[in-house]
Amino acid sequence: MIEILGLHKSFNGNPVLKGVTLTVREGELLALIGRSGIGKSVLLRHIAGLMRPDAGTVKIDGTDIFKLRGRDLVEMRKRFGFLFQGGALFDSLTVYDNVAFPLRERTSLPEAQIKDRVFNELEHMGMKNDWNKYPAELSGGMRKRAALARALVMGPSIMFFDEPTTGLDPIIGQNILDYIHRCHRELEFTAVMVTHEVQKVFGIVQQVAMIHQGEIIVCGSPEAVRQQNDPVFDQFVRGDSKGPVQYI
């Protein structure tokens, strides 16, 4: 279970998170939605321990992750998988080596078994024939699929997805969401997904939370949040330029 408790974060005096409190139950997939630049990725990076808050904390299974040091922090992070927005594949390694990287560095598996697991993941992603390409030779969609393969290859119990479908065509985007849905059912990981694909993710997540002006304004199951009639949430879901939130 992930508990986010009163998280505050400011950059150069500008508050981005203003006491965010949220709970993601064991095995649940939560979609974190909100306008661009509102602080969704910042919140996700805090949950993964990549950023430290000004105040508040994040507890994973009751453990305050900001108090962890050394071996304990490593053990906690071994449970994580993170799909970064741009993939964050290592430029100097091929797709195969990128996916094999965590297996080589964190396990003592023989190369033959590593090979099996890597090709298994790549096959799921439809990238078996692209194993020897470098990230620079891949399209945006391929890069994201390779990164997803790397994030899942260790069988994480907690997954973070930072806009997994942004910049992809609708078909590839849907394929990735389907694959995330399938992995979530099979591996039963707890996950937080930052996304703008509101309608598409409603069918695969157990919880939706919307962040607005540094606070969570709507949170609950997809059915429940639809019935809350929050004007900001409704405008966001409709994708309407008219409403309480004015961009221009």
Add this chain to the structure above:
Amino acid sequence: MNLIRIIGRAGVRLTRNLGSYGLFLMNTLFWTFSSPLKTGRVIEQMSFIGVKSTLIVLLTGAFTGMVLGLQGFYALSKFGGEAMLGPTVALSLIREIGPVISALMVTGRAGSALASEIGIMRITEQIDAYEVMALNPYRYLVVPNLVAAVLCFPLLAALFDVLGIWGGYVVGVKLLGLSPGTYFGEMTVYLSSSDVFHGIYKSLSFGLIVAWICCFKGFFTEYGAKGVSKATTQAVVICSVLILVWDYFITSVSF
């Protein structure tokens, strides 16, 4: 009051910056000695920092030696001391010019690339990827560069010295008519092993400085292309200045 506030703020900022540099170096040294080295990465970086800098070091070494040969001969001939050309060229190169100029050359070629490569890894979240995989980015990105630089800088300085002495020989002996025996014979009289060690110590410390500053600047780069270019420029400027300042201190201590 405003002036005091400005000075105070600058002081706090300077102290914080110096602290960050110090902590980064301490972290790097800690991971260098506390965990097994990534030997493959060290060899890759030795190839990048050392092998690929060989040509530029050889070229600059040869021409620096030739200039020293010309200028030295001109100055020494004023009082009939041409016979001292060999020791003059060798001592200048081995104690001073070899380590300094080769370090400056490698800073321009490899140091800038280190800063920008690590900077790009930072802005494309590759460093964060190491962290969420429970892998220490210092071990994978910084330590191999530090070890490679510390090993390669003395070797590059040695190449610079050899080519420089050869350049001085070409000018002094082949062009200006000094006898080869005088050029090399006097050298062995005036040059001691302490001079060679002096140059080696300097090169080792320059290697540490260049890897430290360039990795630091890349590691904490600001976001965007502008952030990386700023980090790269600052890395080269700080390294170049630090090399010269540190060179003065180490020379004055061992004088």
